[in-house]
Amino acid sequence: MAAAQEHFNSDLDYFEPAHSYSPAHAPFKAYERCYVFIGGFGDPPSCYSPLVDRITKARSNSIALSPATQGWDCFDNFKSARTLTYKTWLRGCLSNLKLANTLSERVIVIGHSTGATVISKVLELNNDLVDEVYFTGPNLKANKDDAKAKRLLLSRLGPLIKFVLPVIKKKVRKSEDGTFRPCDTLNREYHKTGYYLRAFPVNSIIEMFKLQEQLGKNTWGERVKRVVFFKGEEDRSVGDVEEQVRTERGAKERSDEMRI
Numbered sequence: 001m002a003a004a005q006e007h008f009n010s011d012l013d014y015f016e017p018a019h020s021y022s023p024a025h026a027p028f029k030a031y032e033r034c035y036v037f038i039g040g041f042g043d044p045p046s047c048y049s050p051l052v053d054r055i056t057k058a059r060s061n062s063i064a065l066s067p068a069t070q071g072w073d074c075f076d077n078f079k080s081a082r083t084l085t086y087k088t089w090l091r092g093c094l095s096n097l098k099l100a101n102t103l104s105e106r107v108i109v110i111g112h113s114t115g116a117t118v119i120s121k122v123l124e125l126n127n128d129l130v131d132e133v134y135f136t137g138p139n140l141k142a143n144k145d146d147a148k149a150k151r152l153l154l155s156r157l158g159p160l161i162k163f164v165l166p167v168i169k170k171k172v173r174k175s176e177d178g179t180f181r182p183c184d185t186l187n188r189e190y191h192k193t194g195y196y197l198r199a200f201p202v203n204s205i206i207e208m209f210k211l212q213e214q215l216g217k218n219t220w221g222e223r224v225k226r227v228v229f230f231k232g233e234e235d236r237s238v239g240d241v242e243e244q245v246r247t248e249r250g251a252k253e254r255s256d257e258m259r260i
Contacts, residue, residue: 034104035064038093040113040139041204044068063103067096069115081204086211089118097122097129108132113139114208120215123224132226139208140215150209158206 035055037048048066055064069092093115100107107130111119116138123130142150153161 029103029105031061031063031104033059033062033106033108034100035062036096036100036107036109037064037066038096038109038111038115038119039066039069040115040137041208043112043115065096065100067092069093069118081201083203084207086118086121086207086214089207089211090122093118093122094126097126101129106131108134110134110136111138112136114211116140117208117211117215121211124215127224130224132228133224134228138229140212142209142212149205150212153202153206154209154213161202 035052037045037051039045039047045066045068048064052064052066055062069089097107097109100109109119109130109132111117111133113136116135117140119130119133119135120140123133152158
């Protein structure tokens with residue numbers, strides 16, 4: 001199959017499929033369904049391995065993908081995340097959705113936390129790539145505590161904070177024996193207050209907040225057959241899911257299915 005043509009979108013500064021490209025016109029698709037898992041910060045592809053294996057074995061003629069998201073690798077202490085922008089995440093997600101659409105008749109995408117935010121933005125301009133969307137603990141909107149940090153980091157003081165905060169975090173993470181604890185060990189009892197600031201590089205947090213601000217209204221929902229929101233008891237680091245549905249996904253215009 002010929003490579004998909006792409007063109008440059010000056011507003012978002014990332015690539016999207018050209019109108020002349022339609023994966024539905026592929027002469028042959030090997031699978032009936034393709035499940036694509038887009039995780040949140042620090043979620044390596046391996047965390048979805050059990051689900052990928054289960055889907056592949058239980059469903060005939062189905063395939064599941066759990067792609068790596070560049071810059072979200074917690075195993076290198078997020079070193080790569082310090083230089084990337086949210087546009088890198090959009091490119092990666094878009095590439096995998098295009099691949100899934102080429103391979104299968106039906107694409108079902110599952111986005112967790114900030115992975116849901118990435119999917120939302122990609123689908124605003126590429127809403128014909130996905131048939132069903134499931135958001136688990138979506139981070140389309142910051143919770144009340146993180147909203148305060150969001151306003152500060154996106155203000156003119158943001159660059160200064162970006163420079164100073166890593167130094168403060170380094171001191172906080174230092175153990176009595178002089179070694180440094182992994183970032184995520186600090187967060188178990190702090191899900192409600194400053195979770196993201198404690199867990200991840202400030203550059204990633206700023207890019208995440210920028211991406212939230214880029215989200216539009218429900219411009220893609222009408223083209224997707226099913227949109228489901230899930231929020232579990234442990235998803236306290238994200239905003240209220242009912243508010244996310246109402247304000248970010250245009251629930252007044254369309255009653256999206258929601259499960260809490």
